[in-house]
Amino acid sequence: MLDILRRLVQAVTDAATLDEALTIIVTRIKDTMQTGVCSVYLLDESTDRWLLMATDGLNPDSVRSASLAKTEGLVGTVGSRGELVNLDDAPNHPAFRFLQETGEEIFQSFLGVPIVHQREILGVLVVQQTTQRKFSDDEEALLVTVAAQISALIAHAKVSGRLHLSQTDGEKPIDVHFKGVAGVSGVTTGTACVRQPPAILRRVKDAKTDDPELELQEFQTALGEVKAELRQISDSLSEHLARKETALFDTYLRMLEDHTLSGEVCQRIRSGETAPTALKYVVLDLVARFEAMDDAYLKERATDLLDLGRRILAKLLHEQSESFEYPDDVILVAEDVTPVMLGEVDTGSLKAIVSVKGSANSHVAILARSLGIPAVMGAVDLPLGDIQGAHLIVDGWRGEVIVEPSEHVLAEYQRAIDDAATLEMDLEQVEAGTAVTSDGQHVHLMLNAGPFGELSGRQRSWIDGVGLYRTEFIFLARSRFPTEDEQESEYRAELATYAPMPVVMRTLDIGGDKSLPYFSIEEENPFLGWRGVRVTLDHPEIFLTQIRAMLRADSGLGNLRILLPMITTLEELRASKALIERVVLELTAEGHTVIAPQVGVMIEVPSAVYIAPELAKEADFLSVGSNDLTQYLLAVDRTNARVADMFDGFHPAVLRALEITSKAGIQAQIPVALCGEMAGDPLAAVLLVGLGFNELSMSSAALAQVKRALGAFSSAECQLLAAQALTRESGVQVLRIVAQAFIEKDLNLLVPPNLRESLEVGIA
8 A cells, every 4th residue: 555655756846736636636546446436625715615626437527617515415415524534335325315416316325524624624535436345444544544635735725826716817815824933922924035946955865086186176166155145144144143143154164164073074975975075974864863853942953954964065066056036025024034044135125934844942943032033933834936026924923924915814814913013122121230020029030041142231130041052053153062171161151141140950861862973872762761860960070070170160169050951860860979078079179179969860761740849859859841741741742833723831731730839849848949931931930930830940931921021910819710721621721721811911012922812702
């Protein structure tokens, strides 16, 4: 069956039109199943009827003319119920209704399956036979699989205008929605500008060279040209972004100069490969390593490497740079939007970003957030070939793209756009000073620090320290393990930047599917494998060097806190603390002035939740990683657009896990923090304070909204909302009660527009 499917999918992919594709489908399936008829019916939304779009076996003149009401006949039964129907005596079924113009009255057996795309039923795929027989399980499986394969094709055709049902020929449909992942909140409209990659590495054919020196020279020339372009783009962006954000391009330049990339390419060239061949293998190998990582931020670095590789390849192949004229309202669209693509657009014209791949952790999403523009990532079904120049709405709240919106939909979204502008002005009025509830309870707002984001003086006054500093950055920027001195220098700079405020540094979180380029680990089930403290405890030389560097960096400052990732047992905590205590004694004996740091446990797997009371007795603080904890509790990959809408921090299971953790910390009288997207969501922040969390760590972009929200609620009101939330049956119900409380506080603009609208119309 797989071979049949492969050939069918390839033939459909090669079809010039949708009609041709549907004809191929019905013909191939009829022949494969050796049945009398195969037909495709699609739902005409303008008439609410199932229209016969293609057939092999029925009267061809009935195509596009024969139709059934939405619940009429066996086709209507399949389509309205969304269920497979397999009958050996179809004419005697109570729902049977034959269409005289099709000539189907002679057919006795019927098998119909729904064609579904993102839970929307688009059509029905049918086979029929003159003899009475029940279609087999294998035949059912084949038809179901084909229906699933062609659903995206039909959905794409709807937006591109290639699917004409009762519409005027050539008229493009409007208000077609495509789901992705919310990358950066906000709403805007504009014109789609689709960018293609400069060159495709996988298309490079393996080749040998008789002149390695010439290939090396061409590679170095291409490398130099790409470096020059990156410097130019960095300079243009520096007018609109802080230095730490444009420092990304310095990282790119280091990648190009690093031995892991350029050195390995040169080595392969010297062994006899052409420069394009060598580049292909080195870059794709590095990309595969990063893509295998579990950490969403680190996984996104594969995109950066791939983009650099493509740009070098384009120079090697002497391909001309794409000439592109951008309108005044650019919505940058690509299979994988990269920071370099973004840097090529005038920031004054750039309204939003839409990427088929990527997530909210991608560099380009971080830059979009800094530029204050909405972004939708992971829009996997967006037909790039059909939307160039189309009018789009980009809804960064819902993670949705609307193609060719109607005047009515535009008017609805204009309200959200106006509200966003009003909110921005409102947040500019948020006063300096730390966050407090309306009755004076101090809530510690902490910063998720990284290579991007420079705080203004007002923002700095809002924070009480750094709640999460990922040390992986230092290790990823090199082709070998950084030395103790190199680490000490990096850590010292971070600690000094925020002193005397505390800085929470997470120890190296690698292993399993989060391997470094020079410390690769391959496992069959990396998500549950050798990772986190399991690796560093098995390799104490790595852990001890890092702890030595941290403690030396903290000398004279005293603001270091150490956070241990992926703790699942008490034994791991005790072993880690023993090693840290050993380093304190060693450094003291060597004459260094060091103090024992506070050591915390990251609660990010379910097992840690249930032993939180025991962990709290031996840790100095607890810090919940809400992104990973939610992902593990709900078994949902939040970077996967297919299931991203199921990633729900307000889910009762998540809230109850958070309550268990906070109670453990409160009982042990130690701080309980939360870092992750929940902390930066104003609605969630109020709940978290009510649940007992006294530290919330977030990106700098979220600080103003959270501070504004907390200042409107008393600690008692936060506790009451949390108590009510814990009794609810779903995340939707929780969101509704919190959103209603925000509206009563005149904080309407802090409520996402879609949620606000549902409350206004009374939709549960």
